Amino acid sequence: MKTSWRILRRNPRALLGFVILLGFGLMATIGPYLIKLDEDQNFAERFQAPSLSHLMGTDYVGRDVFAQIIYGSRDVLIVAVLAAILTILIGVFIGAISGLAGGPLDTTLMMLVNVILTVPSFPLMLIIASMFKVTNPISYALLLAIWSWGGLARAVRSQILSLKKREFIEAARVLGLPAGHIIFRQLLPNITPYLAINFISIMRHAITASVGIMMLGLVPYSSSNWGMMLNLAVFQSGAVYTPSAIFYLLAPITAICLFQLGGIFFAHGLDELMNPRLRS
Amino acid sequence: MQIIKRIGIAVMTLLLVTGLTFVLVHNMPGDVFEVIAYRIAQQQSITYEEALQQARAIIHYDPNVPLLTQFTEYAGGLLRGDLGKSVIFQQPVNKIVAEAVPWTVFVLSVSLLISFVIGTLAGMVMAWKRKTFLDPIVTTISSVTDAIPDYVTALLLMVIFAVNLRWFPTKGAYSSSTIPGFNLPFIISVMKHGALPIFVYILQGFGGWALLMKGSAVSVLGEDYIMAARARGLKERRIITNYLGRNALLPSVTALAMSLGGMLGGSVLVETVYAYPGLGWFFGQAVSMRDYGLMQGLFFLTATAVITANLLADLIYSRLDPRIRTGE
Amino acid sequence: MAQNTANEPILRIRDLSVEFTLRQGTLRAVDHVHLDVLPGELLAIVGESGSGKSTLGYGLVNLVSSPGQIAGGQVIYKNQNVFDLSPEALRQFRWKEVAMVFQAAQNAMNPVMRIEDQMVDTVQDHENRPRAEILKRATELLKLVRLQPEQVLKAYPHELSGGMRQRVIMALSLLLNPRVLLLDEPTTALDVVTQAYLLDILLDIRAKFGITMVFMTHDISIVAKVADRVAVMYAGQIVETGDVNEIFYRPHHPYTQGLIQAAPSLVGDLSDKRPVPGSPPDLFHLPTGCRFHTRCSYATDICRSTQPTTTALDGHTVACHHWEQVLGSNTEGSR
Numbered sequence: 001m002k003t004s005w006r007i008l009r010r011n012p013r014a015l016l017g018f019v020i021l022l023g024f025g026l027m028a029t030i031g032p033y034l035i036k037l038d039e040d041q042n043f044a045e046r047f048q049a050p051s052l053s054h055l056m057g058t059d060y061v062g063r064d065v066f067a068q069i070i071y072g073s074r075d076v077l078i079v080a081v082l083a084a085i086l087t088i089l090i091g092v093f094i095g096a097i098s099g100l101a102g103g104p105l106d107t108t109l110m111m112l113v114n115v116i117l118t119v120p121s122f123p124l125m126l127i128i129a130s131m132f133k134v135t136n137p138i139s140y141a142l143l144l145a146i147w148s149w150g151g152l153a154r155a156v157r158s159q160i161l162s163l164k165k166r167e168f169i170e171a172a173r174v175l176g177l178p179a180g181h182i183i184f185r186q187l188l189p190n191i192t193p194y195l196a197i198n199f200i201s202i203m204r205h206a207i208t209a210s211v212g213i214m215m216l217g218l219v220p221y222s223s224s225n226w227g228m229m230l231n232l233a234v235f236q237s238g239a240v241y242t243p244s245a246i247f248y249l250l251a252p253i254t255a256i257c258l259f260q261l262g263g264i265f266f267a268h269g270l271d272e273l274m275n276p277r278l279r280s
Numbered sequence: 281m282q283i284i285k286r287i288g289i290a291v292m293t294l295l296l297v298t299g300l301t302f303v304l305v306h307n308m309p310g311d312v313f314e315v316i317a318y319r320i321a322q323q324q325s326i327t328y329e330e331a332l333q334q335a336r337a338i339i340h341y342d343p344n345v346p347l348l349t350q351f352t353e354y355a356g357g358l359l360r361g362d363l364g365k366s367v368i369f370q371q372p373v374n375k376i377v378a379e380a381v382p383w384t385v386f387v388l389s390v391s392l393l394i395s396f397v398i399g400t401l402a403g404m405v406m407a408w409k410r411k412t413f414l415d416p417i418v419t420t421i422s423s424v425t426d427a428i429p430d431y432v433t434a435l436l437l438m439v440i441f442a443v444n445l446r447w448f449p450t451k452g453a454y455s456s457s458t459i460p461g462f463n464l465p466f467i468i469s470v471m472k473h474g475a476l477p478i479f480v481y482i483l484q485g486f487g488g489w490a491l492l493m494k495g496s497a498v499s500v501l502g503e504d505y506i507m508a509a510r511a512r513g514l515k516e517r518r519i520i521t522n523y524l525g526r527n528a529l530l531p532s533v534t535a536l537a538m539s540l541g542g543m544l545g546g547s548v549l550v551e552t553v554y555a556y557p558g559l560g561w562f563f564g565q566a567v568s569m570r571d572y573g574l575m576q577g578l579f580f581l582t583a584t585a586v587i588t589a590n591l592l593a594d595l596i597y598s599r600l601d602p603r604i605r606t607g608e
Numbered sequence: 609m610a611q612n613t614a615n616e617p618i619l620r621i622r623d624l625s626v627e628f629t630l631r632q633g634t635l636r637a638v639d640h641v642h643l644d645v646l647p648g649e650l651l652a653i654v655g656e657s658g659s660g661k662s663t664l665g666y667g668l669v670n671l672v673s674s675p676g677q678i679a680g681g682q683v684i685y686k687n688q689n690v691f692d693l694s695p696e697a698l699r700q701f702r703w704k705e706v707a708m709v710f711q712a713a714q715n716a717m718n719p720v721m722r723i724e725d726q727m728v729d730t731v732q733d734h735e736n737r738p739r740a741e742i743l744k745r746a747t748e749l750l751k752l753v754r755l756q757p758e759q760v761l762k763a764y765p766h767e768l769s770g771g772m773r774q775r776v777i778m779a780l781s782l783l784l785n786p787r788v789l790l791l792d793e794p795t796t797a798l799d800v801v802t803q804a805y806l807l808d809i810l811l812d813i814r815a816k817f818g819i820t821m822v823f824m825t826h827d828i829s830i831v832a833k834v835a836d837r838v839a840v841m842y843a844g845q846i847v848e849t850g851d852v853n854e855i856f857y858r859p860h861h862p863y864t865q866g867l868i869q870a871a872p873s874l875v876g877d878l879s880d881k882r883p884v885p886g887s888p889p890d891l892f893h894l895p896t897g898c899r900f901h902t903r904c905s906y907a908t909d910i911c912r913s914t915q916p917t918t919t920a921l922d923g924h925t926v927a928c929h930h931w932e933q934v935l936g937s938n939t940e941g942s943r
Contacts, residue, residue, distance in 0.1 A: 118293055119541070119583050120582060123544070123545055123578075124579070128304065130575070212431055216564055218568065230431075240443060241443055257427050264427055504713075505715055505719070511671055511708050512703045526721075527718070603720075603764070
């Protein structure tokens with residue numbers, strides 16, 4: 001724990017990333033309790049610039065943008081976290097089975113992984129989203145996770161394969177101990193750092209994809225979601241063409257980019273933490 | 281032998297993908313299906329039952345025939361090159377594809393070429409010269425474009441350059457006041473309309489190529505044979521091209537094929553933002569309008585393209601790296 | 609035995625020092641080395657790992673790369689200091705005059721090019737000769753190192769075994785007819801049988817071309833087999849040089865004496881063997897005075913305070929305060 005703190009302090013970018021992520025986390029959890037969503041539509045107040053009463057300006061019907069961002073963060077982050085958890089669960093599960101079982105099962109699963117990695121995931125997710133109505137974060141997370149676990153499964157499998165080859169497995173077999181059990185116990189400490197770093201990376205991709213899908217108007221279950229904001233701004237309210245609407249457009253963009261940046265910086269720091277060789 | 285195996289895998293993958301989409305579309309929730317039928321009925325002013333039949337035909341759904349037969353029919357059609365029919369455009373998908381493909385190919389190939397060449401060269405220079413002015417620039421660009429999703433870049437560029445500065449047009453592939461053909465006004469118009477999407481892809485891709493090449497080159501530079509090449513008194517230029525270059529480029533070749541998949545996926549949003557009538561835009565339209573015929577056809581096309589690209593990359597790679605050829 | 613055709617050294621190493629600048633400090637891997645290489649001889653530079661012998665080799669062709677650098681001294685070849693050569697002249701000098709074969713040459717060739725192309729490259733970057741001529745010579749050389757040219761030339765490096773690759777490198781090193789061949793641990797990482805085979809080939813080459821060879825090795829037994837003269841290196845310094853028989857039967861330096869007494873042989877009693885006590889010094893924290901004194905049974909106060917200067921005797925040099933004592937202690941009949 002102390003080492004982690006020290007490394008974070010020495011690497012200002014990782015610290016910044018951590019702060020940003022923490023900020024968003026707070027925003028998502030307690031934000032909605034502190035700020036109320038502005039419901040009244042007042043056409044005269046549309047597309048206002050940031051001011052004291054509206055920290056991020058107003059949208060196309062005069063509602064406060066800042067509040068929308070805060071409420072939106074909750075949806076976005078929940079979906080991202082769920083998607084990351086699901087992806088990791090599926091990926092580790094399939095990778096482990098494939099690696100441990102070997103033989104035809106392994107070959108079949110790896111062919112499946114190959115398909116998953118080759119076929120472009122975004123179009124497929126769009127197709128699924130257009131067919132099956134997504135009404136809550138969990139099903140949305142499932143949609144995002146369903147085509148994203150390929151790389152993870154491969155990595156877990158190769159870890160298991162390399163563990164299998166090590167001499168102590170032979171020794172265990174000679175002694176009559178169950179090799180699978182041992183491999184699993186060796187596996188977890190080895191892949192935990194990898195999973196931790198990948199968690200953030202998967203979250204980032206999930207956010208990009210989820211916002212993108214929403215931007216096309218395919219998952220309309222919550223209108224204060226950042227993606228939905230973009231959809232409204234770009235396609236429905238002509239904010240792109242209205243100079244004063246620039247703040248309305250920039251608000252979700254800034255939120256997304258800031259979060260991604262925080263994720264990238266923090267992931268670098270995590271990388272250093274887990275991999276001492278990278279420490280300068 | 282290896283080649284046959286790889287082609288076989290590619291074909292299987294394609295089959296799996298086709299089967300997947302087929303099954304998906306067939307298992308659509310009933311109420312969604314009804315909506316489609318209703319819309320067709322409205323569009324064509326026919327009865328609901330007739331519309332239902334049409335809708336079923338579009339996704340090759342015939343409740344009287346076993347699923348496998350339906351699939352075989354569909355697959356057979358695909359083999360013959362029939363990609364299906366689009367509901368909202370009332371045209372065979374093939375026709376739409378013929379119109380849309382040139383634009384997407386134009387934009388993707390130009391941007392891939394530029395970003396790959398410039399990025400890879402930059403990466404080489406960064407690795408060879410150790411500390412240059414390029415390092416901070418490339419790293420910054422790379423981090424920034426990693427954080428910003430492609431559609432955001434597209435939006436930002438659009439707002440800045442098209443709407444506010446008016447240097448570029450905001451929609452379409454060419455100006456309707458020009459006549460398509462090999463004339464200068466048309467070509468210029470095409471360039472202007474394609475410039476921003478191309479720029480988006482270049483920005484998104486450049487950093488990746490540069491860092492990939494840099495990492496690969498740095499690792500090759502640490503190999504014994506580079507030092508040995510210097511000890512042999514080889515000319516510097518030869519070392520850079522034949523010894524460093526040929527070895528360091530290998531990972532980029534594989535990445536090239538994979539990047540096609542990513543770019544095609546990203547093209548949906550980028551083209552939608554710019555209302556650029558390429559494959560991505562049509563796919564976006566199909567998805568928002570629930571046009572399953574068009575969706576399926578375009579998706580199949582995209583998947584085929586990506587699988588083929590991966591196959592080609594595999595084959596080319598094994599020609600470039602003799603260790604893969606004989607090994608395994 | 610030595611084939612000294614002339615007394616003029618072909619390589620004169622004067623006061624050569626190589627430093628490495630690392631985070632912990634600056635390390636001197638080669639410290640004021642003064643050495644002559646006579647034409648046509650096989651000089652063996654012997655030392656433990658970390659003694660600096662490999663670095664010395666790199667230094668001779670100015671191939672020391674960061675974080676290392678030449679800290680002083682000269683390497684004089686044909687009346688020219690190698691370090692003064694222009695980059696182009698240095699490039700030409702390498703391989704054409706002095707060729708260096710690295711330790712574990714397994715990975716010394718470009719994995720994506722055929723052997724024949726790499727051979728042609730090497731020659732054409734020095735002299736303008738037609739490909740056919742180069743391949744003809746390459747074929748001869750490959751036969752000399754007992755490889756099959758038809759099989760090897762068209763192959764890629766990974767298709768050959770380690771031993772084969774080593775021999776290819778040797779053939780490669782002879783392509784331009786260099787005057788001097790530097791070999792850094794040419795037989796490490798090979799099994800004993802292949803080792804003997806390789807040494808045989810080297811002696812063949814020497815007999816045929818009269819090339820001057822410099823071996824860098826830690827293996828005393830090889831030295832006994834092939835060397836004409838020996839230079840012993842310890843902690844970056846040359847502590848003794850001399851004719852191979854003198855070195856083996858009448859060592860003047862305690863370290864040399866220790867090395868010879870420690871070397872096992874297939875014949876004889878292992879109980880006679882005594883390893884050199886202690887371990888090589890930490891090059892960041894060298895002992896004061898003579899660097900060997902911490903492991904030396906002859907050490908006295910002067911050894912602990914003052915670095916010994918090099919004493920030159922007839923064809924023999926030694927850097928030790930008590931060399932006469934060491935010399936006298938050599939028993940009669942010691943192998």
